[in-house]
Amino acid sequence: MKRAWFRCENCFDEVAVPLLNAKVQEPEVCRVCNFKQTMQIIHNFCSFTDKQYIKIQELPELVTEGETPSSLTVISYDTNVDGVRPGDRVSLIGIYRAQPSKIDRMKGTVRSIFNIYLDLISFNVIS
Secondary structure: OOEEEEEEOOOOOEEEEEOEOOEOOOOOEOOOOOOEOOEEEOHHHOEOOOEEEEEEEOOHHHOOOOOOOOEEEEEEEHHHOOOOOOOOEEEEEEEEEEEEEEEEOOOOEEEEEEEEEEEEEEEEEEO
16 A cells, blocks of 8 residues: 545545554544544555565576575565566666564564565566
8 A cells, every 4th residue: 555545424524644654643633623533544545556466586507516495575665566577587776675574563673584585676687
């Protein structure tokens, strides 16, 4: 979801709310009637984006004998979705990211091991 739409159940005023850190911040007070907790989400008006997880693996001919090929998760958005099919050889341009893995979501504690992935910017299928 990129943007959420809310409608006040009291005065029917509508407001669009952008997501902050992948979380929807529901308006607590209506800006017209000032009633609290009267906002309802309107799913049909919300805007969404396409997202795809792609797992890539290094070329088998470049792996030394007896080793297993290393792999990396690639996340593609919008126009890059469904551009790569299984078995395609691709060259990628993206942002290499490391995200701490959480032990307990409620406490917010994290491990010293990071999950690595690539945010895809563009790709080229090699023939």
